[in-house]
Amino acid sequence: MASPELVSFCCVGNDDLxxxxxxxxxxYNAVCLASSVFSIVGxxxxxxxxxxxxxxxMRLRRSRDPFTSQKKIVMWLIVADLLACLGIFxxxxxWLAGGHSASDDQPSPATVxxxxxxxxxxxxxxxxxxxxxxxxxxxxxxxxxFNGLSKLWIYHIISWGMAIILTGESLTLLFYPSGWKCExxxxxxxPYYLSTYIPIVLVMILNPILYIFSSRSVPSILKSRRGKYxxxxxxxxxxxxxxFFNVVLVFFACWIPNVLNGVLIFAGDNLTGQNVVYQxxxxxxxxxxxxxNPLQAFLNSxxxxxxxxxxxxxxxxxxxxxxxxxxxPDPGPSRSVTPSQDEGLSTSYESDHRTSVINxxxxxxxxx
Numbered sequence: 001m002a003s004p005e006l007v008s009f010c011c012v013g014n015d016d017l018x019x020x021x022x023x024x025x026x027x028y029n030a031v032c033l034a035s036s037v038f039s040i041v042g043x044x045x046x047x048x049x050x051x052x053x054x055x056x057x058m059r060l061r062r063s064r065d066p067f068t069s070q071k072k073i074v075m076w077l078i079v080a081d082l083l084a085c086l087g088i089f090x091x092x093x094x095w096l097a098g099g100h101s102a103s104d105d106q107p108s109p110a111t112v113x114x115x116x117x118x119x120x121x122x123x124x125x126x127x128x129x130x131x132x133x134x135x136x137x138x139x140x141x142x143x144x145x146f147n148g149l150s151k152l153w154i155y156h157i158i159s160w161g162m163a164i165i166l167t168g169e170s171l172t173l174l175f176y177p178s179g180w181k182c183e184x185x186x187x188x189x190x191p192y193y194l195s196t197y198i199p200i201v202l203v204m205i206l207n208p209i210l211y212i213f214s215s216r217s218v219p220s221i222l223k224s225r226r227g228k229y230x231x232x233x234x235x236x237x238x239x240x241x242x243x244f245f246n247v248v249l250v251f252f253a254c255w256i257p258n259v260l261n262g263v264l265i266f267a268g269d270n271l272t273g274q275n276v277v278y279q280x281x282x283x284x285x286x287x288x289x290x291x292x293n294p295l296q297a298f299l300n301s302x303x304x305x306x307x308x309x310x311x312x313x314x315x316x317x318x319x320x321x322x323x324x325x326x327x328x329p330d331p332g333p334s335r336s337v338t339p340s341q342d343e344g345l346s347t348s349y350e351s352d353h354r355t356s357v358i359n360x361x362x363x364x365x366x367x368x
Contacts, residue, residue, distance in 0.1 A: 006091075007118030007174065007192065010111055026096055031287060033092035035294040036085045042298040043082060046305060069150050070138055074304040076159070077131035081297030084124035088294050091117045115175070122196060123167040128296065129199040130159035132251055135304075136210040139244075143217040162199075170195035197262050200255045207251065211244035246303045254296040257288040 094113065134155040141150055170192040218240050222233045264282055 007115060007122065007171070010114035010118060028287065028290060029092045029095045031290045032088055032294070033096065035291045036089040036092065039294045039296070039298040040082060040085050040089065043078060043085075043301045046298070046301040046307075047078070069152050070135060072152055073131060073135045073138060073155060074300075076156075077128055077135065077304070078297060078301055080124045080127040080131060080159075081300055084121050084128065085294050085297050087117050087121040087124065091121070115171070119167055119171050122170070123163050125293070126163040126166055126196065126199055127159050128300075129203050130162050131155070132247075133199075133203050133207060134159060135247075136207040136214075140210040140214045143214040143221070166195040166199070193262050193266070197259060200259060203251060204255070204259075208248050211248060215241045215244055243303070250296070250299045250303050254292045254299065257285045257292060261285040261289065 091114075094110075094117075138150050138155070173191040174189070215237070218237045219229065219233070222236060223229050226233060261282060264278070264285070
């Protein structure tokens with residue numbers, strides 16, 4: 001999981017969270033391990049090239065979306081998710097093997113490992129927050145016609161740059177000035193919590209707003225490009241809105257337990273370690289985080305790319321064409337689809353970035 005408390009466990013002699021540390025048992029780490037393994041395997045399966053028929057391959061080449069900035073954003077989002085999951089996997093393996101050193105009185109190599117892996121997980125999860133935000137921004141600027149603002153290099157600077165700054169600042173303040181021995185009290189934990197939770201809360205607030213404004217532009221775009229607004233166009237609008245809703249829902253589901261946990265930890269100073277009900281609530285949240293945080297990688301691959309199926313294109317098979325994008329079934333073997341005949345978004349619209357965005361979102365929804 002990506003909760004900031006876990007890195008604070010790496011500090012020697014920190015008694016404020018000892019009641020939580022004592023709950024670090026094999027069953028909890030087993031849950032973290034199982035969730036991370038499932039997410040990594042499921043995401044990798046989603047990313048493998050799939051086998052399609054020659055007719056489907058021809059249709060894909062004809063209708064391929066030329067506007068690829070959002071595909072690249074999703075790719076980097078999933079990469080960051082997988083790297084964070086890998087950190088959780090390694091940490092869970094080590095702790096299950098008895099390498100956890102929170103109770104030690106002196107720093108040790110295990111303490112350094114704990115801090116390094118904790119920082120690794122925090123870095124890549126903060127990166128996913130900003131890539132999630134950049135995706136919403138990219139959709140918004142394109143749907144509003146500000147295509148010149150859609151620059152992938154800007155999104156790289158925002159995502160990686162902010163993650164490095166926030167992680168470096170929080171780790172420095174966490175271990176300064178006492179080195180591996182953290183300062184007494186919870187005050188030194190505040191910067192670490194803020195660096196993690198502020199991006200989460202901002203994405204929870206801003207992304208729904210961006211998607212609402214973006215979805216409001218869809219009907220007018222369809223009317224202007226298609227010259228009509230029938231039940232087909234209404235279905236397209238509903239599909240796009242459903243896609244945006246699913247993206248927001250996955251982020252909320254994966255990270256709302258973290259936010260609640262942080263609030264309870266800091267708001268319950270007088271209850272921590274004393275109130276059994278309070279402790280049980282926090283422990284339940286920790287198990288929820290252990291399951292949901294790693295699952296973000298797999299869930300993101302579903303909501304952004306659609307279900308890709310389990311049939312992998314194997315190199316020893318000769319009767320396949322490899323495609324790594326969602327497949328839309330061909331309408332019929334004898335029908336030649338032209339822009340004027342296609343009941344979906346016409347291929348003639350692909351030159352327009354806004355209709356390309358709509359086309360991609362509808363295509364993803366049709367696969368889920």
